[in-house]
Amino acid sequence: MDKTAIRSKIFELIEEYFAKEEKEFIPGKTLVRYAGSVYDHKEINAMIHSLLSGWLGLGKEGEAFEKEFAEFVGAKYSLLANSGSSANLLAIAALTSWKFPNRLKKGDEVIVAASAFPSTINPIIQNGLTPVFIDVDSETYNIRPEDLEKALSKKTRLIVVCHNLGNPNEMDTIMVFADKYKLFVFEDNCDALGSMYDGKKTGSFGILASESFYPAHHITTGGEGGAVIINDDFRLYRIVQSFRDWGRSCWCGASGGPRNGVCGYRFQFKVNGFPYDHKYIFEHIGYNLKPVEAQAAMGRVQLKRLPKFIEARKRNFKTYAEFFKKYEKFFILPKALPKSDPCWFAFLLTIKDDAPFDRLAITNFLEQHSIQTRPSFSGNILRQPAYKNITYKKVGSLENSDRIFEKTFFIGVYPGLTEKHLEYVMSVFDTFLSKY
Ligand SMILES: Cc1ncc(COP(=O)(O)O)c(C=O)c1O
CATH class of the missing domain: 3.40.640.10 (Type I PLP-dependent aspartate aminotransferase-like (Major domain))
Structure with missing residues (x-):
C-alpha cells in the first residue's frame, strides 16, 4: 500500500471503531457525568x-x-x-x-x-x-x-x-x-x-x-x-x-508555518540601534x-456541532427546571434574567437553609448511585486555603457566596446525556427526596 492508501485505511478504521462504540445505558451502573465531550471519528x-x-x-x-x-x-x-x-x-x-x-x-x-x-x-x-x-x-x-x-x-x-x-x-x-x-x-x-x-x-x-x-x-x-x-x-x-x-x-508565525515571513520586514528591525531578527525581539x-x-483541527469540527450542542444543553436544562419545581421547598433553583438566553454549563441546586438534609448527604447519595456532582467551583473563594494571605478588598458580608460554599452543587446537562440518563437522575432524586 502506498502512503495515500494507508492514510485512507486509517481514516476508515477510525470510523469503523467509532461505529462499534458501546452506547447502552445501564441505570445505576453507567456513570452519569457532570460534563463530558461529545465527538466521533470526524x-x-x-x-x-x-x-x-x-x-x-x-x-x-x-x-x-x-x-x-x-x-x-x-x-x-x-x-x-x-x-x-x-x-x-x-x-x-x-x-x-x-x-x-x-x-x-x-x-x-x-x-x-x-x-x-x-x-x-x-x-x-x-x-x-x-x-x-x-x-x-x-x-x-x-x-x-x-x-x-x-x-x-x-x-x-x-x-x-x-x-x-x-x-x-x-x-x-x-x-x-x-x-x-x-x-x-x-x-x-x-x-x-x-x-x-x-x-x-x-x-x-x-x-x-x-x-x-x-x-x-x-x-x-x-x-x-x-x-x-x-x-x-x-x-x-x-x-x-x-x-x-x-x-x-x-x-508572522513560526518558521515553516503559513504566516512565516508575511510582514516582509523580518531583517529591518533594530534593538538599541542594532539590527536584529524580528523573530527574536522580545517586547513583553x-x-x-x-x-x-x-487541537485546532478538532476544534473546527466541534464548532460545526456547536448549534446542536447548544440545543441539547438547553433541552436538558429545561427538563430539570420543570422537574425541580416540585422541590422548590428544598432548593433555590437557578434563574436567568429576562434578557438572557443561557446555554447552561450545568444545573445548579442550592439547598435551602431549612431543608431537612445537607449537601454531603444528598451528593453522597447521588454519587453512590453513579450520578456525578460538583460544588459550585470555589464557593466564597476567600474560604479556600490558597487565598488566606492575599491582599484584597470586599464589599459586604458575601453571605450568598458563603451559602454557595456550604450548600450548592451541580449536576450535568451536557449533550452526551440522553432522556434515559435524565429520567434515571430524576428518579434517584425522587427516591432521596420522597423521604422528607
Ligand atoms: C468560569 C471558568 N473560568 C475558567 C476556567 C478554566 O478553564 P480551563 O480548565 O480550560 O483552564 C473554568 C474551568 O472550568 C471555568 O469554569
Whole structure:
C-alpha cells in the first residue's frame, strides 16, 4: 500500500471503531457525568490528518479556527490558548502591557465576584492587581450590578465578569456602569459559549473575553484548550499574541508555518540601534501558552456541532427546571434574567437553609448511585486555603457566596446525556427526596 492508501485505511478504521462504540445505558451502573465531550471519528480523523500533514505547531488550522470562532462569538478577533485559565491570564496580562494605552498598573483595583472559578481571579493577583470582591445573587450566581457602585474607588480600573455556569450577567447595566466610570470589562466566558444577552453573544461585550475548551466545556479541542476573544483593535490582538508567544514582537508565525515571513520586514528591525531578527525581539515578559495544530483541527469540527450542542444543553436544562419545581421547598433553583438566553454549563441546586438534609448527604447519595456532582467551583473563594494571605478588598458580608460554599452543587446537562440518563437522575432524586 502506498502512503495515500494507508492514510485512507486509517481514516476508515477510525470510523469503523467509532461505529462499534458501546452506547447502552445501564441505570445505576453507567456513570452519569457532570460534563463530558461529545465527538466521533470526524474529530479524531481531523486530528490525525493534521498530525500527518507534517506541521505540528499552530498553523493553517489554528488560523482558520481563530477566524471561525471569532465569527461565531461576533467578535473582532480570537487567539487560541492551551486552556481557559491561560486565556484568563493572557487577557489580564495584556491589559498591563506597556504597549496598551491607559494600561493597568500594580495596585489598581479589579471588581470581581467572590464565588468563582479560581483561575478567573488568579491572574488579577498574579499581575499585582487588587481584587475587590463583591457578592453574587443567590438565584443567578452572578454579580449584582447595584454592588458595583459600592466597590468603586479611585483605583478601580477593571470589572471581571464571569457568566457563571453559563448564565449571562446583566450586561447592559454593567456596560453602562463601566462606560460611566471608564472601566474596562473582561468577560470570563469559559462556561457560557453560545449564551446570549439581549440578542448578543456573551463574550462580545467586554474588551476581552476568555473561553475554555476543556472537555467539560461546550466544545473541546482535545484534553485542554482555550481562547482569548478580542473586541478591540489589532494592537490589543498583537499584545495578547505576544504574551502568548514568549513575549516576542514578531507576529508572522513560526518558521515553516503559513504566516512565516508575511510582514516582509523580518531583517529591518533594530534593538538599541542594532539590527536584529524580528523573530527574536522580545517586547513583553511573556509565556508560552499555545496549543498545537491538531487541537485546532478538532476544534473546527466541534464548532460545526456547536448549534446542536447548544440545543441539547438547553433541552436538558429545561427538563430539570420543570422537574425541580416540585422541590422548590428544598432548593433555590437557578434563574436567568429576562434578557438572557443561557446555554447552561450545568444545573445548579442550592439547598435551602431549612431543608431537612445537607449537601454531603444528598451528593453522597447521588454519587453512590453513579450520578456525578460538583460544588459550585470555589464557593466564597476567600474560604479556600490558597487565598488566606492575599491582599484584597470586599464589599459586604458575601453571605450568598458563603451559602454557595456550604450548600450548592451541580449536576450535568451536557449533550452526551440522553432522556434515559435524565429520567434515571430524576428518579434517584425522587427516591432521596420522597423521604422528607
Ligand atoms: C468560569 C471558568 N473560568 C475558567 C476556567 C478554566 O478553564 P480551563 O480548565 O480550560 O483552564 C473554568 C474551568 O472550568 C471555568 O469554569
